[in-house]
Amino acid sequence: MKGSLLETKRSTTCSEKLFALAREHTPGGVNSSLRATLPHLVFTKALGATLTDADGTEYLDFHGAFGPALLGHNHPGVRRRVVEALENGLLAGAGTTELEIEVARKICQHVPSAERVLLCNSGSEATYHALRVARAVTGRTKVIKFQGCYHGFHDAVLRNVSSPADKIGQLDAGSAGMSREVLENTLVCDFNRLETVDVVLSKHRGEVAAIILEPVAHNVGCLVPRAGFLEGLRKLATEHGAVLIFDEVITGFRHDLGGYQKIAGVTPDLTTFAKAMANGFPIAAVCGKAEIMDHFKTRAGGDTYYSGTFNGNAVGCAAALATIEILEREPVHKHLFALGERLRKGLSEIHQRLGVPAVVAGFGSVFVTYFMDMTGGGETPPLQQKDLRQPETYTDLLASDAERFVEYRRRLLDRGIFMMPANLKRAHLSYAHSEAHVDRLLQASEDVLKEIYGAPASKQASGSGT
Secondary structure (H helix, E strand, O other): OOOOOOHHHOOOOHHHHHHHHHHHHOHHHOOOHHHOOOOOOOEEEEEEOEEEEOOOOEEEEOOHHHOOOOOOEOOHHHHHHHHHHHHHOOOOOOOOOHHHHHHHHHHHHHOOOOOEEEEEOOHHHHHHHHHHHHHHHHOOOEEEEEOOOOOOOOOOOOEOOOOOHHHOOOOOEOOOOOOHHHHHOEEEEOOOOHHHHHHHHHHOOOOEEEEEEOOOEOOOOOEOOOOOHHHHHHHHHHHHOOEEEEEOOOOEOOOEOOHHHHHHOOOOOEEEEOHHHHOOOOOEEEEEOHHHHOOEOOOOOOOEOOOOOOOOOHHHHHHHHHHHHHHHHOOHHHHHHHHHHHHHHHHHHHHHHHOOOOEEEEEOOEEEEEOOOOOOOOOOOOOOHHHOOOOOOHHHHOOOOHHHHHHHHHHHHOOOEEOOOOOOOOEEOOOOOOHHHHHHHHHHHHHHHHHHHOOOOOOOOOOOOO
16 A cells, blocks of 8 residues: 555645646536545546555545445446447437336336336436426425435525534525525425424425425435334325425435335335436436326426436436346345445444444445444443434434544545545445455454544554455
């Protein structure tokens, strides 16, 4: 391994030189806000469970591009189908293709809510279309979202996402340049607190077009829905005539072929997908009840506009179809859930043994360590992870130590393990990860925590990220 990866410990590297060049031509040097983290790395290769930077340093990757790399980076089966699609050069911009038809058929086959499907290119596009058609169907303007949940960059939902404590309960716009009127038509409730939704719906009776949520709140790591929460939302949405939208951009395909809705046994009216749908290639979808989806102008008589030059493009469709077919025939989810359980259990045991005030949350292939005391306070003996209270709301997460969260991940970077060094961001396992990879992360985590909390670390493992 080529020296320290921490910004304060290394001389100028190829990554730093290239990043300086990037900043000459691109504001901040990155093309998405959340990529602006330290250290500044320039990546040149992604394969399986590893990333390689411009200096030739290889990292064992648990970031997975914010989640799309479900099967591992550059999966050969997906790549092969994409190459086949490229050889046909399909971008007709008219009619449809066999690939589009087959992707839609597969989604309808597996996803409980999917009676009709439309394809687009990003999660933000999908949620935008879902909210628009919900307004068209109901004739209403207001929508309900939940504090901490992220549904894209458009004005209706980019509020009250990563809010500081003093902004909770207030209008917390996520960007300059947003329409105040649109923001004010979005009502914010507390995830896992059904009573707050009941109150808001009653106060704005007949005004709410849609309730949109991540069925597992993964934008802030992992807040799993309490028993009865999703069922309660389904009941309230039906009673008040609102469209229930599950944003499964993260949970869809990663947790189950049928989405988290299949696991939960709760069927929304509309669902949005992206990320893991095509193992890293750009594609997204909005799907749901035929009576709602038939409002889109892709159908004669529809009243809700829907367009996009690259919607249903051959590359995205080929990648999605290949990914879905691999999920159908191989034990991907069994492998991921077993690794996830092994990893979360191992991390929890380390925290208990070292006396680290932390709780491990997660579901399936997703995991996150919150540096916070979830014992309820006071002098208590060391508890097993199963005895620790799990965070349930965004407010709970305000107790998490953001500086420690980022420090922990930066120190892992110094050991050749990559997880996004940004507060509350989840980490992911992929089908390319093995038990040996999990064990390497566990050992590195123990060494890092011993450094942070003053205990002697074991001998650092060396070698590449494979």
